[in-house]
Amino acid sequence: MKYKHLLSLSSALFLTVVCFAQSENTNKSYFKQLYDELPTPNSFRTASGYPGHQYYQQKADYVMDIVLDDEKQTITGSETVTYTNNSPDVLPYLWVQLDQNMRAKDSDTRKIQSMSIGDSLSFEALDKYINPFDGGFKLEKVTDSRGNKLDYTINKTMMRIDLPQPLKPGATTSFKIDWWYNINDRMKIGGRSGYEYFEEEDNYLYTIAQFFPRMAVYNDAEGWQNKQFLGRGEFTLPFGDYQVNITVPSDHVVAATGELQNSSEVMTSAQRKRFAEARNNTTAPVLIITQKEAEENEKEKAKGTKTWKFKASNVRDFGFASSRKFIWDAMAVKFGNRTVMAMSYYPKEGNPLWEQYSTRAVAHTLRSYSEHTFDYPYPVAISVNAKSIGMEYPMICFNYGRPEEDGTYKERIKYGVISVIIHEVGHNFFPMIVNSDERQWTWMDEGLNTFCQYMAEQEWDINYPSRRGPAYKIVDYMKGDKSNISPIMTNSESIFQFGNNAYGKPATALNILRETIMGRELFDFAFKQYAQTWMFKHPTPADFFRLMEDASAVDLDWFWRGWFFTTDHVDIAIDNVQWLQVDSRNPSKEMAFQREQANKDEEAFIGTIRNKELKPKNVVVTDTKANDFYNSYDPFEPTKIDEKAYENYMNSLDDVQKSTLEQPLNLYDVTFSTPGGIPMPIIVEFEFTDGSKVKEYIPAEVWRMGDKTIKKLFYFEKEVVGLNLDPNLETADINRNNNYWPARIEPSRFKLYKEKESKEKENPMQRMKRAEEMD
Known part of the structure; x- marks a missing residue:
């Protein structure tokens, strides 16, 4: 251990408050304010992050009649859209999204896909390429409210409707569109919506969304958000009221956005009675349709039809699911005097997992997210089981996860089901209510939602195996090849490593803000303020x-810049530690210390160790005449002069100074550096000889002058034996090997094997069942 004595007590006291900075200035740009990166505040959006006094948003109301053809797998629809121009601008035309057109044979989505055959190609892949799915909207008419044809232009996934008269501020216009399209087989060609076919019983499960021409957003930030839909960048939609009539086979059960208006026409009396019971049950789901009833229902196909009627107020979109296979359960979640129905729809293939967990996870999500944001405002929240998908719409979401055919499942499937339900139900908050622009900024809904998902998972089970959220789980991504990493502030369609970029990294950043930079109290207040302000x-x-800054009084520009605008990583290192103690002036004590220091290196030297064997042959041993005063003189032996000087020095001190001098004073001069780019707080844990520990927190502003290296002085009465930088893995530091003093290397493992191990064929539930049978 390297240490030395300070020359005087006064210098020791002075050094405890000084921070030394050195090295080149390279990081100053992080602490530059974000004025250049952010738009200028105005009357629509303020510098505090709140809506301005002239903030506006448009409104789009829909009345729709939809027919699902279970024989042809088509959707046919007719809609009347009433659009209100709340902007201060005159609008000569309107833009409508035609998202189904991304499945058209000539779509850009298809054209920009890379494909190479290589040495082999499956029959399915070749057929999909040669005979592409005939997708896309087939528009039959576009008229005004009186039936007069409107001029329109289709540009791929966008349609411009040219108005006969420009729409003035405050004015309203209505138009009608009739259309149809072929529903895609999700299991073969993918998609956020579509159908799943059950060949054994010749049945379908439909999860339907993006099924109607939808108004694009017009606002102060973008004008018309009419960026083409290529498949990844999701949706930007205005709020409005919906009346939707959905005609399906009479033995189908329909789940949808909004509240069912005609339960007496489409539900049995037994189902209505059970639903009423569920409205009063907040502890466990109540089965509205049992598995036995669903299995009976799916055996034969009815020839007639039923129309399910739904209404939804102040929503930005609409989705629905339909099948004769559905089991249906529900329970109540109370918010004051309001009752929200948490519900699930799933085929028998989802049990026993779904009956046990789905609706419970829905209810838990509503409670958890509401605690961190705002009370869930809608009347229902629905989870629908659909194989190999996780997708969200207002009040309804489609979620994957099924057990094995024997009803057993792996633990990761169980947690996968709970997590995807939390995540997709959570999207009701972001972006269905806090309605960010998903076409541009995926992280604003996926990242914020993943952060809230992490909190909800940990509130489900403190040992919950969350995939994303903790800082240490993003390290491998952040230390990766920068040519394959995008800044978070990248358009949705241009992101490398979509999941890490849009979900994992922003969720981690928010977790770091909450746990380390701001603290839970400040963060939770600001985050809730944001959510409630932008509902x-x-x-x-x-x-x-x-x-977030305005509500917390925490300057975060450096954090946004580093985490959101760059691909830099975090790496802070302990370069050097020097132990300093006060010179007590006591000659017996200090000279003994000097002797110890003088002899330490010399005695450790290999030459000295070996030369001791030659000592009897030294000249000064064999010839005493070769000795003089200095052969016996000990410079480290105190004399009466030294003792008198010490006595005089002590007499010059007052009682407080004497007491201070006699205390054990251990000062540690520590040099930190930042080989990484992003400045972060220095969190260092000191361990003492008695085994106790203390943690010191130095704000990230310590790097504000752009230094790559800084020094800090720490004082303790106890003697330090070790330092640990970021001991609780708070900062996503990518290299922990330089986080310790004395230095140590983080352990890892590699496997030895005789031959390649086969993948596990049994899940733990199956193995335990087999073990019980052996007893």
Whole structure:
């Protein structure tokens, strides 16, 4: 251990408050304010992150009649859209999204896909390439409310409707569209919506979304958000009221956005009675349709039809699911005097997992997210089981996860089901209510939602195996090849490593803000303020950044810049530790210390150790005449002069100074560096000789002058034996090997094998069942 004595007590006391900075200035740009990166505040959006006094948003109301053809797998629809121009601008045309057109044979989505055959190609892949699915909207007419044809232009996934008269501020216009399209087989060609076919019983399960021409958003930040839909960048939609009539086979059960208006026409009396019971049950789901009833229902196909009627207010979209296979359960979640129905629809293939967990997970999500944001405002929240998908719409989501055919399942499937339900139900908050621009900024809904998902998972089970959220889980991504990493602030369609970029990294960043930078109290207040302020509105990234700072009085520009605008990583190192103690002036004590230091290196030297064997042959041993005064002189032996000087020095001190001098004073001069790019707080844990520990927190502003290396002085009465940087894995430091003093290397493992191990064929539930049979 390297240490030395300070020359005087006064210098020791002075050094405890000084921070030394050195090295080149390279990081100053992190602490530059974000003025250049963020739009100028104005009357629509303020510098505090709140809506301005002239903030506006458009409104789009829909009345729709939809027919699902279970024989042809088609959707036919007719809609009347009433559009209200709340902007201060005159609109000569309207833009409508035609998202189904991304499945058209000539779509850009298909054209920009890379494909190479290589040495082999499956029959399915070749057929999919040669005979592409005939997708896309087939528009039959576009008229005004009186039936007069409107001029329109289709540009791939967007349609411009040219108005006969420009729509003035405050004015309303209505138009009608009739259309149909072929529903895609999700299991063969993928998609957020579509159908799943059950060949054994010749049945279908439909999860239907993006099924109607939808109004694009017009606002102060983007004008018309009419960026083409290529498949990844999701949706930006205005709020409105919906009346939707869905005609399906009479033995189908329909789940949808909104509240069912005609339960007496489409539900049996027994089902209505059970539903009423579920409205009063907040502890466990009540089965509205049992598995036995669903199995009977799916055996034969009815020839007639039924129309399910739904209404939804102040929603940005609409989705539904339909099948004769559905089991249906529900339970109540109370928010004051309001009752929200948490519900699940699933085929028998989802049991026993879904009956046990789905609706419970829905209810838990509503409670958890509401605690961190705002009370869930809608009347229902629905989870629908659909194989190999996780996708969200207002009040309804489609979620994957099924057990083995024997009803057993792996633990990861169980947690996968709970997690995807939490995540997709959570999307009701972000972006269905806090309505960010998904076409531009995926992280504003996926990242914020993944962060809330992590909190909900940990509130489900403190040992929950969350995939994303903790800082240490993003390390491998952040230390990866920068040519394959995008800044978070990248358009949705241009992101490398979509999951890490849009979900994992922003969720981690928010976790670090909450746990380390801001603290839970400040963060939770600011985050809730953001959520409640932008409920049913259209926030931008700048609004989020600004409001989080405004509500907390924490300058976060350096954090947003490092984590959101760059691909840099975090790496802080302990370069050197020097132990300093006060010179007591006591000659017997200090000279003994000097002797110890003088002899330490010399005695450790290999030459000295070996030369001791030659000592009897030294000249000064064999010839005493070769000795003089200095052969016996000990410079480290105190004399009476030294003792008198010490006595005089002590007499010059007052009682407080004497007491201070006699205390054990251990000062540690520590050099830190930042080989990584992003500045972060220095969190260092000191361990003492008695085994106790203490943690010191130095704010990230210690790097504000752009130094790559800084020094800090720490004082303790106890003697330090070790330092550990970021001991609780708070900062996503990518290299922990330089986080210790004395230095140590993080352990890892590699496997030895005789031959390649086969994949596990049994899940633990099956193995335990087999073991019980052996008893």
